[in-house]
Each structure stands twice: as C-alpha cells, then as structure tokens.
Amino acid sequence: MSDVPSELSKALEQAAEAARLLVASDFDGTLSPIVNNPADARPLPEAGRALIALAGLPETGAALISGRALSDLRLLSSMPSSVQLVGSHGAEFDSGFSHQIDAALLQRITEELCAIASGKPGVLVETKPASVALHVRNAAAADAEAALAAAWAASTSWAAQATTGKAVLEFAVISTDKGEAIDILRDQYNATAVVFFGDDVTDEKAFRRIRDGDVGVKVGSGETHAAYRVDSPNDVAVALNHLLKIRAQSADRT
Template structure:
C-alpha cells in the first residue's frame, strides 16, 4: 500500500487541477510524493523495471483503440490506496465518495464486469465497498462469486498455523510501540506505518524470524509499503484471481486493473499487453502500463470509463447474443472450474 500524502481527508487531490467529469482531461493525474520505504517487485525480469508513464490525456487515443476492440470490459480494483486513501488506522479506511459513485456506475453498465481484488479478508472488504458481485480477498486466496464463496484449499489447511504465528508475533512484537498484527484467517499483516522509523528494521527482522521458526516452510513473508504480509507458501496471488475471473468472460474481453502496491504486480502481469494496468502512487518501478497519483485520480479514470469508455465497448457488444456467452447474469457467469478444488468458506 502506498502513501497518498497529496490527498486531503475527503479524498480530493489538491495537487491535481480539477476538470469537468465528462471531459477527456479528467484522466490526467499527478505523481505521488512519498517514497519512504518503497518496495518493488523482486521477481526476475530481462530488464530492470521502470516507473510507468503518468496517465494523461495524451494516452486517450491508445485507450480508445483498446476499448473499441473489446467485446466486454473487466474492471478489477484494489481497495486500500486505490479506492480508499491510505490511513494510519486500517479499520478507518473508506472509499472516497467519488470512487463509490464511479464504481456503482460501472456495476450498472451492461458491457462491464466489476470486481474488487484486495489484500483484506473477504468479509472485511465486502463491508467497505458495495455493488460488485465478484470479490477476491486475501490476495486472491478467497473468492466470492455472486452468492458462492470459495477458499483456496492450501490456505484453508494452513489457517491454524497462521493463527499460531500471529499469536507468537503478538508476544514478540508487543513491546514495540504502535505495531499492529492483523490475523485475516488466511493471511496476516504486520502494520508498521505508525511504528517509530528507528524500530521498523527490528520489526521486520523479528517477523521473519518468527515466521521461519513457527511457520516453517508452510508460510512466508512478503514485503509491502509499511506492511509485512504473511501467507501460505504457494504460487497464487492477485494475478491468479484475475485470471480466474477473466476465464469466465467472452473472447475479446479487455481487462483493466488498478492497484497501488507490490502485491498488485502479479495482477499487472496477468493483464499484460491485452488490457490496461494502472499503478497508483509515486514513481515506483512497476510492470503496470500507466500510473496515477491518488484515489482522487482513480475516480477520474473510473468516471471516464463509465462514460466515454463504456460507449466504446458497447459498440461491439450490442451485436452479441448474451445467451451464447453467459449463464445467469450477463456480467457474472458461474464460478469457474479453474479454482483449485475449492472448499466452502467457514
């Protein structure tokens, strides 16, 4: 998760010139300012990652061309740092009014499937943003599809071990001021945002030691921005959740993903050149196609998609027969078979 130091309490971006929501220039966005404790994707690449270009009106022809060739649009959105500004207390996080409104508009658009893909637990994130029928929680380890909920079986099996690790961390990290350990049932988060800077290296070191000793080879630690994520040692992340969702949609669907942290990089890679990927925040290296500055800028992107973007997609989808492509709701098909032996959510 990234800091949004240029955003005000209500989510407005004082460093970005406001424009009318119906204009193409709404998509313009600025650069973030807080680079403290930036982490980058550490997976191998042929060339070093570079910061993606700032998304501006100059990129509209490219976006229009991509959407004009689509039969359908999949919009996947992270929550913290994307729809909601980053706050010191995670329980206080809420989407900006502009983003809530924009998401609601996309949910109601016929040629669009909207999904929330978050590191928060499924139960948590579903209470914070309403409307979409697809939610992926715990970095893609649990999936809500209409009224069906499934959990990755390996994560389910290791939930007890995760609980033991979180309890050990409460004891070991307890003396350090302002550390918060969050047990999200399938993953855990150590929050260091309000920890004194001098103590943060100690928190990281002790966290890795506890996970190594108590979690063994079943659990691992992944870095984020002022957080440490603890989860099962399996090759599964947000990108896999996006792939699962995309697999149910018709050929020609254009996927779009917006996120702000290292854990979103697998989703950016899943989108690849076939879609549109946007990283929120400062000039961190990323595999995303573009970047915007803040949740306020995200709202302008979503507003543009909900008006001009949807009109472009609709030009092709109007000629398609929904009964040939979908089951039940035309924007949400059945839960896909690709999910690895799902178990019922408890």
C-alpha cells in the same frame, strides 16, 4: 482532480470498445486513500460510484481485489453484489478459498507476531482468515525496524508466503496471487479486455498477467510492470469516470 494523462486516456478509450470488459481495482491506496487506521478506509465516493456504474453497463464486469479479508472488504467498500469482491490478495472468493488453509500454522504465526509486537507501541498484528499481517505504520522508526527484522527472522521456520507492502509485512498460509485472481475473473466474465488499477507490491502479480489490449495502471511511485501510472486515488476516480463515460457511449451505439 486532474485530467487523465493523454496516453492513458487513449488506452482506456481503446479498452472501452472491447466486446466484453472487466474493470478491476485494488482497494487500499487505489480506490481508497491510505489511512493510519485500516478500519477507517473507505472508497472515494467518485471512484466507488464509477465502479458501480461500470458494473451496470452491458457486457461489463467490475471487481475489487484486495489484501483485506473478504468480510472486511465487503464491509468497508460497501459495494453492491454487482461488483465482484476478492479478498486475501486474490485467494478468497465468495465460493471460498482457492487453496487449503493450514490453521495450525496460522495460529503459530499469529502468536509469534503478537509476541514480537508486544511492548512496541504502534506495531499492530492483524489476523485474517488465511494470513497474518504485521503493521508498523504508526510505530516509531526504531520499533518498526526491530519488529520487521524479528518477523523476518522468525519466518525462516514458517512454511508461509511472505508479502511486503507499505509499512506492512504479511504472512499467508495459502498461495495468494492477484494475477491468478485476474485470470479467474477474466474467464468468469469471458472478458476480451481487462483494466486493472493497483498501488502496492502485490498488485505487480496482476500487472504481470496483463495481455495485449489490457490496461494496467500503477498508482503512485515505485517500480512497476504496469504500462501506465497515475499519482493518487483521486486520479483513479478521474480515470474510472473517463472510462465509464466512453464505455457508456459505446454501449449506446450498439
């Protein structure tokens, strides 16, 4: 694994001195590498251990904020209760959803997307408690393009929030916002600084909520509102361990 880029290292070292620190991360593509079968995703051991260790330090909170359903995130991440889990792109907390779910609309979208996926090998429909996702990663290019185009056309009659991701198009029947989740967690932990890692389009809503003294880290390529960037989940593991080391040293001095 590579070293932490110098500018990011300095920013993490400054955040590590915060009176109360919140460290949050996306799951897929950030703490866990992207895999062809979503059920096979697991956090990199080095990254998972570092996040858990950070959660155990004084005046330090840790969280995963994922597009996954909360139950799936809990199963796949294997995180202890010391790490706060937030599913459904920031809308699903242990206490429930932050907004009311339109169950009838969810069923309608599920049925229409299943019809679109029918006959297109590799096009998969994933139903979550408050959204439905159309996955095309494992489909032929022509089938993927046709499925996405049909889903966009059908969505004009749905009062749903559409989110594009890496080979996925998701429709939520509630308002989802990882930025809102960051603000909720910031208040819960009374955090004076937040460090957030994310790789996908939905993570940009969290990066937009970054304040002075916070650190936003984009994983991979693409436009971003984050001030810092690393290449891969392996680099996230390195950065988390660097932050853990500095934060632990800071705790020892107090």
